[in-house]
Amino acid sequence: MKLGINVxxxxRNPEDATETVLxxxxxxxxxxxxxxxxxxxxxxxxxxxxARTSRIKLGTAVVQMSARTPAATAMHALTLDALSGGRLILGLGASGPQVVEGWYGQPFPKPLARTREYLDILHxxxxxxxxxxNDGPHYPLPFPGGTGLGKPLKSIAHPVRSSIPIYMGAEGPKNIALSTEIADGWLPLFVDPQxxxxxxxxxxxxxxxxFExxxxxxxxxxxxxxxLGWAKVPMxxxxxxxxxxxxNFHLDLIGRLGYAEEAARVQELFLDGRRDEAIKAVPDELVDAISLLGPLDRIKERLQLWRDSPVGTLLIAGVKDEPTLKAIRELADA
Incomplete structure (x- = not known):
């Protein structure tokens, strides 16, 4: 099992994870x-x-598809991949209707069909x-209508890799299944290894x-x-x-993990503005199951659960200092 970090x-300024990444x-x-x-x-x-590293792979977890057209994402990816010497892992996700329609002003329906079409254009x-x-209904190329002057184009930049690894941020069963068909990996966010x-x-x-x-x-x-208290805040x-x-796809996932009633209560408190109460209402058992929490000797025991699972890479989130990163790496290698 490999280790990575998710920063x-x-x-906000002056937030910069460069020292942690190095x-x-x-x-x-x-x-x-x-x-x-x-x-x-x-x-x-x-x-x-x-730009400050030379070896470590560079991943997105995740880039939201509705933020950019497929061609724009392909341009970002091929440029960063080339400048970094072929180190990019492109993590993509459909996000949810609140962000897609409220922030990006794009339609959310049919995310599976949009995802399939999006990845086809990237490749x-x-x-x-x-x-x-592309003849699909979601991202037609050239654009039908408009001036009528659109024409098929080929990238003037030559990618260093003709196929950049794509990992999908997916939570629903159908979306996860789709990732095994059209992508190179899956990026689960909240998952109990058992x-x-x-x-x-x-x-x-x-x-x-x-498939990673x-x-x-x-x-x-x-x-x-x-x-436990710290881990409940993002949850x-x-x-x-x-x-x-x-x-809320995250709430649905927590329900499938066995905490539907508790998650509904957390949401109710959060939406009511009672955020401190919402944090306390997150079950200890839930955050413990999907996290690595406690002293190092306890984390060593919990790491074995991940080794025994299908997970190939564990992204450590929340650790910033080198001594702790070193200690966790040594535990994982033990």
């Missing part, structure tokens, strides 16, 4: 991933870290075999050899009670704030 969103590279971590929601973008920060751009066209086979085995059964499961895991090295936000009341 998440960039939110420490991870020195300690032999395989990859660093950045994120975007409705603030900072994932590519700019990743380019910033990529055509990178392959450079012919001018890119329940991957029982909950997602059917969706993952047709994955091809080399790369899981982000909140990690807090501290006394267990303190660690409450995702359950309560990252989605509409009646359409």
């Amino acid at each position: 998440g969103y960039w939110q 420490a991870a590279e020195r300690q032999g971590y395989d990859s660093v991933f950045t994120a975007e929601a409705y603030g900072s973008d994932a590519f700019t920060t990743l380019a910033w870290y990529g 055509k751009v990178w392959a450079r075999q012919e001018p890119v066209t 329940k991957i086979d029982s909950l997602f085995g059917e969706s993952l059964k047709d994955r091809k050899p080399g 499961i790369t899981a982000t895991v909140t990690t807090v090295v501290a006394p267990l009670e303190e660690a 409450a936000f995702y359950i309560g704030g990252m989605g509409a009341k009646d359409t």
Whole structure:
């Protein structure tokens, strides 16, 4: 099992994870991933870290498809991949209707069909075999209508790789199954390593050899009670704030993990503005199952659960200092 880090969103000055990324590279971590929601973008920060490193792989977890046309994402990806010497892993996700329609002003329906079409265009751009066209209803190329002057084009840049690895940020069973068909990996956000086979085995059964499961895991090295408290903060936000009341894919996932009633209560408190209560209402058992929490000797025991799972790469999220990154890497290698 490989280790990486997920540094998440960039939110404010002077926030800069360069020292953490450099420490991870020195300690032999395989990859660093950045994120975007409705603030900072994932590519700019990743380019910033990529310019300061030489070996560590550069991933997005995840780039939101509705933020950019397929051609724009393909351009971002091929440029960063070339400048970094072929180190990019392009993590993509459909996001949810709250962000897609409220922030990007794009339609959300039919995310599976849009995803399939989106990836097909990415591959055509990178392959450079012919001018890119697409007859699908979601991203038609050339655009039908308008001036009528649109023409199929081929990238004037030559990618260093004709196929950049694509990992899908997916939570629903059908979306996970689609990722095994058209992508190179899956980026689960909240996953219990002991329940991957029982909950997602059917969706993952047709994955091809080399298909990578790369899981982000909140990690807090501290006394267990303190660690649980820290881990509940982002969980409450995702359950309560990252989605509409009646359409929240994160809440649905927590329900499938066995905490539907508890998640509904967290959402109710969060939406009511009682955020401290929402954080406290997140079950200890839930955050413990999907995280790495407590003193190092306890984390060593919990790491075995991930080794025994189908996860190939564990993205450590929340650890910033090199001594702790080193200690976790040594535990994983033990």
